[in-house]
Amino acid sequence: MRAAIACSEQVRGTTSPNPPVGCVILDAEGNQVGQGATQPPGGSHAEVMALVDAGTKARGGTAVVTLEPCAHHGRTPPCTRALMAAGVARVVFAVADPNPDAAGGRTVLTEAGVTVESGLLADEVERGPLRAWLHYARTGRPHVTWKYAATLDGRVAAADGTSRWISSEESRAQVHDLRRRIDAIVAGRGTILADDSALTARGADGTTADRQPLRVVVGTGDLPEGARVLDDAAETLHLRTREPSDVLAALGERGVVDVLLEGGPTLAGAFVQAGAVDRVLAYVAPTLLGDGPVALGASGVSTITGAHRFRVEGVTMCGPDVRISAVPDRN
Numbered sequence: 001m002r003a004a005i006a007c008s009e010q011v012r013g014t015t016s017p018n019p020p021v022g023c024v025i026l027d028a029e030g031n032q033v034g035q036g037a038t039q040p041p042g043g044s045h046a047e048v049m050a051l052v053d054a055g056t057k058a059r060g061g062t063a064v065v066t067l068e069p070c071a072h073h074g075r076t077p078p079c080t081r082a083l084m085a086a087g088v089a090r091v092v093f094a095v096a097d098p099n100p101d102a103a104g105g106r107t108v109l110t111e112a113g114v115t116v117e118s119g120l121l122a123d124e125v126e127r128g129p130l131r132a133w134l135h136y137a138r139t140g141r142p143h144v145t146w147k148y149a150a151t152l153d154g155r156v157a158a159a160d161g162t163s164r165w166i167s168s169e170e171s172r173a174q175v176h177d178l179r180r181r182i183d184a185i186v187a188g189r190g191t192i193l194a195d196d197s198a199l200t201a202r203g204a205d206g207t208t209a210d211r212q213p214l215r216v217v218v219g220t221g222d223l224p225e226g227a228r229v230l231d232d233a234a235e236t237l238h239l240r241t242r243e244p245s246d247v248l249a250a251l252g253e254r255g256v257v258d259v260l261l262e263g264g265p266t267l268a269g270a271f272v273q274a275g276a277v278d279r280v281l282a283y284v285a286p287t288l289l290g291d292g293p294v295a296l297g298a299s300g301v302s303t304i305t306g307a308h309r310f311r312v313e314g315v316t317m318c319g320p321d322v323r324i325s326a327v328p329d330r331n
């Protein structure tokens with residue numbers, strides 16, 4: 001299953017509105033003989049890619065897949081049929097498919113005499129590669145990760161507005177890697193005016209990455225001619241609204257599943273207030289400023305009992321910075 005997860009990580013950011021699924025095939029002796037991952041929409045599903053890779057060695061073997069194999073004829077034929085045609089004897093999947101159109105793979109396979117097991121590393125898959133898509137499938141809304149880099153005292157810029165390099169080179173590299181694997185980056189028009197951000201994924205040497213997310217600018221006014229976000233490094237969508245619900249509806253319609261919200265404080269505050277932040281990713285640098293704007297603007301909280309509560313799900317060092325991942329505490 002770890003190998004299947006690794007396969008799925010390779011295609012993150014290329015499959016939406018479909019899930020990035022990974023699959024490995026073991027032969028009858030348990031040797032890994034094939035692997036595959038979901039292709040862009042309309043293309044083959046993970047199981048089919050892995051079966052093609054395995055060829056005749058799949059017969060009598062096991063398919064290990066991060067999502068329950070689909071039983072429907074959508075843009076592609078059912079994976080259950082491909083697995084049965086290849087003579088696979090056993091299927092192990094992590095997470096059941098919540099999409100009512102595609103679900104039912106377990107039953108179809110079991111009835112055909114295939115041994116089916118589920119739940120293996122389900123937590124890891126749910127919190128990892130399938131997180132955004134599962135959220136999208138269950139709620140109909142894109143999954144939003146709000147990412148910011150701040151000082152130890154929570155500031156995202158100095159008093160004069162300068163904000164370059166608050167976080168370390170390691171943190172910045174990690175964010176660029178994240179951008180390559182996301183569907184869309186959202187920023188407020190104010191941030192574009194203030195920083196002229198390019199909102200692209202770049203390598204350590206500054207070159208644009210092979211894969212670029214959709215750039216989304218939110219705000220009613222025009223964008224200045226010559227703004228970097230309007231260059232042809234990636235597609236840009238300007239949404240002339242201030243409402244998080246409008247933004248999510250517009251992105252959902254375009255098949256955007258996995259969103260990175262990156263500034264600034266006003267837009268982030270509106271998203272938090274609307275309950276539209278599904279994960280906070282904070283890069284905290286061991287620096288103090290004592291003045292300057294803080295990460296989050298007004299979010300509708302006037303007293304401590306109204307605080308938006310989150311639960312930390314992971315803390316890691318990123319060079320000299322601390323990376324905190326937190327999710328809404330809905331209890």
Ligand code: AOF
Pocket residue numbers: 018019020021022037038041042044045046047067068069070073074075076079097099102103
């Ligand atoms: C799988 N393996 O690799 C993926 C699955 O439009 P379609 O025909 O491509 O079907 C999309 C649906 O199939 C998607 O909503 C999800 O339920 C499932 N995705 N299933 O067996 C895969 N990507």
Ligand code: ZN
Pocket residue numbers: 045046047069070071077078079080
């Ligand atoms: Zn399928």
